[in-house]
Amino acid sequence: MWAWVRKRDPQLVVVRRAVRVTLVACLGFYFCRYVLGSATMAPYALFGVVALGALSQIPGSPRQRARTLIAVLPVGWVLVSFGTLLSVTTWAAAAGMFVLGFAVSFAGVGGPRIVGLAAGMQLLYILPCFPPYDPSSLPERLAGLTLAVVLLAAAELWLWPDPTPPSYRQRLGDAVSALAGCLRALADDRSRLAALLPEATDAADALRPSRLPPTERPASAGRCDRALSSAAGTARLLLGRVVDLYFTDDREAVTGPAATKLLRATAGCVEATGAWLRAEGPLPDTDRVTAAIADFRIARMNTPPDGLPPERLHLGALALSLGEWTKTLVVAVRLAAGERPQRVDPAGQFWYADRRDAFLFWHRLRENLTPRSVAFQGALRLAAALAVARLIAGVLDLSHGFWVLLTILTVLRASAAETRSTLRPAIAGTVAGSVVAALLLILGLDPLVYVVALPLVMIAGFAAGPLLGLGWSQGLFTLVITLVFAQVTPVDWRLAEQRVADVLVGAAIGVLIGLFAWPRGGGGELHRAAGTFLASSAAVVRETVAVMANGQSPGDALPRARFAGQLAEASFALYQSERHPAATIDWQATLVAGHHAVRGAEALVKSCPAGGLLPCVTQLTTLAGSVAGCYDRSASALQRHETPPRPPSATSQQWPDDLGQDLYIIADLRVWLDGLREDLINVTGRPEPGDDLRDRVARVADGAT
Template identity: 30%
Template sequence: MATRPSRGLHWGALFRVDPGRPAIGTGLRVAAAITVPLAIGLGAGHLTMGAAISLGALNVAMVDSGGPERTRVAVLSTATVVNAGVFALGIVAAHTLGLAVPLMFAVAFAGGLLTVYGRVASIVGFVTTVVYTLGLGFPPGQLTAPEALWLALVGGAWAMILALGLWPLRPYAAAQNAVAACYVAVGRMVAGACAPGTSAATTGRASRSARDALGTAHATLRATRFGRDGESAPGRILAALTESAGVLLEVSEGLAEDLIDRGRLGSTATLVREVGEHMGRSLRSVGSAVRAGGPSDLTSTEAAVSDLSEVVGKLRAEVSRGAGDATELAALRPVISSFRHLMNEAGEAAALAAGLHGGALGPSARRLVEPAGAVVDGTRRRGRADPWVVLTRNLTFDSVAFRHALRYATVTAIGVLLFLGLDLPKGYWVALTIAVILKPFAGITLQRTLLRIGGTILGALLAVAITASVRSDWGTVLVMVPLAIVGFSLQPFNYGLWVIFFTPLVILTTEVAHPGQWTLAGWRIADTLIGAALALAGSYLLWPESSRPTARRELVTAVTANRAYFCAVMRRYVWPGPTTEGLGGPHRAAALAADNVEADLQQLLGERPRGGDLVARYWRLVGSNRGVYGALTALESHLRTFTGRHRLPGLPELCHGLDAALGDLASALGADRPPAPLPALDAALAAVRDHLAEVELARAGERAAVPAGPGGRPADTDCTPLVEELRDESLVAVEAERLVRRVTAMHSALAGG
């Protein structure tokens, strides 16, 4: 996969703001969280206590990243308690070098390893590390450990009141609107393509409009996710919804092509138009559900597709007797297949939209958005991963999270040893700088280092200017309001500008009660430079990683692991003796590889916030890889009820082709070359579809031939061989089709299509 050369880093990046609307609400909320306790403390004559409460509120406010209220309550409550504990621990440990250093290692290692549980947990881990260093650096003798504990708890509670009651956070609102627009555009395209008299030019314009909406959704979601150290549930759901919209658009374009020669449909053209209208309305309702919540209306579309399927089944029976129109049947087959694809994908999108607004995700939707570790050895625990299993799976040097946690802990501990051992003035800024800028990959660490150094120097000078010109404590508190509003409003768009405003904010908060401390601003700059040097040394010397080569290497590993998992699962369907025994190893390997490649995507977004061809391709590859993994977990679960007494024609050939395709994709990624043409997957997939259609038709005939039972209902025929065959083969056919779509999407992304 060819990549464009990096344009390098330059100091202009310090002031460059990426497109987007500033998060003014977040800035106002943080400003209130910090300044209100300071003002109360100042008025009550206990400014030190007010400063401790403000620090507690600031650190808890930084953890809030939006999402369902129940999740936010749990996260903010946990952060409040944990941060209060480590702040008090830092106050106690600051007096003993032998205690402060190992505790720093333990806190930082735990904080770094929390990235295995997703974005929210990674933020909690990062803020916990920062709070401990602030405890180490808090002016000695000002607070006892119990005082620090309860003051930080009060600050966290104040931040929770603001976040949950007064200032609800909606960081994904712009992304929701952009993704919703995709479904609306695709819905209009489907309805237009099925309407009589629609020209190819009109359909083409609708297709381009939908593709533009999809591109906007990708760009908006990239901007939303940029700068985040991990991924949250809303982010994963929106990413899955965007990928689903892409699949819907591709299927809709195929449907439009099948409907170009509308005259071949004969008497069913009206029914096709009605199904298209229902499908369009359903997709638009999914868009509304993504944007604002509420149910998606799929019922009428399901009935319309079912009616069309029944018509196709009758026509197939007539053609088999020599009485029907074979031309009409040939024209209808791809159309009904496309409608079924659209219906299945719309159902998954509707479930995802419900989950985005706090509803329950169905099993199929959960497979698309849960971290790969959510299914271990084929066992699903209430839809969530066993935390202990996820943790132990990552306690290996093969895990990106483990290597980063060990590096993070080692370098921060060295920073604490240095500043306490040498008694550096304001030396806690050494460890604070390391905690903020050290990232899993060398490239993003270098970028953060340069922005951190430049921002800290300018921010420290700004703090000097403020404290030199503002002589009253009340004036200092008032100046902190615009600093917080501007800094946190711009944080999603430029890390350097955020540091410029965040630095004086922390200086003024920690030392507003200690006049004269601002004269040590020069030491802060020196400590920042020392911390930056240690962070860079650790990044390049301790298990160095750069996200670009690592991204490709991890993706090769993920595709290879999925291929091995695919072979292990599918041989149970092709040969007798279905069993899940022996699938644990391939499953775990594929899960770990999927975790790592998702982490690499997040880091690549950080290194290339403006996106570009590399990020767009990698996004599609990672999303499709996740889809392959999800399909395989469904097929593994189905093995528990699969009898193995029925053979699905075309499946062996399809498995052989998919195996060859996955192998070539891994090879092409590793060799940085275009992939070879795909094997003939469509022919094998058509054989699977045709056989399943024949079984469905035979089952319909079986039900029709059974005399009516009591009450006029058909007698029970739920235990016949045809029923058993449908139960065996229906899910296999659906997931096989999904595998083909995902592998085709990976091939297209790698080939530059």
């Protein structure tokens, strides 16, 4: 048995949490019930621990989790107080459930720490919002909750604490250090790259949101998480460019020696960045890579490109993009370290660099306050379900009606199909647990039996969900509730019958709300959001070439595309939490195509002069229009829930070779545009296996978390 548990829970995280929550809950419950003699404090001491210890998923080390628990205690007081006061009438309680239910759930857009607390915080309002209406009991209820939180925070520190998971900064450091090895090999010995790339690809792949638990993703609205997310996306872009450069013929490259020097400087800068992220070196700066980029540009200026075929300029353009993105990587890491730059471009990638976290949290809320946001959809769906359940429970005068709402928190999922899939185990487990509970109550056992059995059943119940499934956890939790109420109020076997009835009502409400409120979940919204992102990326392509070729003033294409990318990433994160059949669309590659367009445009507009390419404006506009048209067609297909068509091959054009230094800028633009066309090919997968190195890196997502 123990070997089976260790196989499913190697670090015993589930078992540790079950034991910790059980001991703290029982200690608080028994102290309030049998030492203080308060039947009012006892349930709040127990359910406060269940809400914040079992239903909540708080990320971080034991010390960080303890601080989080203490920090949210005032919010818990507010929710219990509102629940107590609004229980005066059914309509007041239901209205409060809708408003607070939406607010608590929607606040999760601020980051995984808030998301992890949402379900538990909902319970802190649900429990007191049912009769009896007794405002005089509020001090005892708050005292019970305070005792629960303080004991739980202490237990996180000293009672069999969980092992501290690797931080995202450490994971990023591993990926950046592996990337530095690839860059070093690219500059000094290309034959070593094939051996180094698998490790670098695995490390970069480990940063993908789908590879991380939701609580460990750098997804908060604060500056640090935004910067870490940007650094991870830039590192993945760099890895893809390394492979592109590996397959570029360098034998006749016109700026080969200067490019090699730039690569060495880039590798050293990336190494220093990885060392700091792994706490093995000082914070890097951009001086070295900035100087190397300047030297490379000087070398290009001293090498006239007139009369040279474009292929001989390709390697230099790729090397320059590596240098520019390395500088972006370092800037992002310095922001994550807490640096506040003196000058910030309000329309640039790091627009948030001088903003306070409170403002950024409010900005994130406003961004998602739209029906197109999956966070808004999920919060509204849950709030409506809980409010309807509270109203029905009050109108029908259901005994222990909070079980109806607790069932909704348990079974309601992002899509109607996912919700239906949870019903069978939830109902089967509840019925089985209720039968056992009824038998115990019919037997009329000594009350001491309930006292002894409660901690044993609680440990099994809290561990059963993650290890055995929803049915087992529902069945055992039914027993837990029976054992608790048997010690608080007189009960008989009908308590088990009421539990089954309430679960059925809650399940029915959850299914109906799921059918009427965005029933497709993340899958339906992902098609629309990804299509909007690609359409916005097409506008970025057209605007970037217009700015650089004929001096058009920059518009709002880049900010719009960044915002569309954030909504697409949120939709994809929800999509990953659901079960879906095999898709014909590679969603990671779809998001990569959008992010490459945005990141590449930012670097080009920042590093190249505007309006200097009029002699070549026709060719560039034609090429940009072709690539943007491919993006538009893919976007339209996605929004119609169809598979995007494969982009056609680029048509050959006659490019001038007598424009002097402008030929280098044209090469930079062509490298970017040709890469975007290749990105779109990956959306539906290549028809035949490509080169192994390219295939591996093509699967590494670029999107921000």
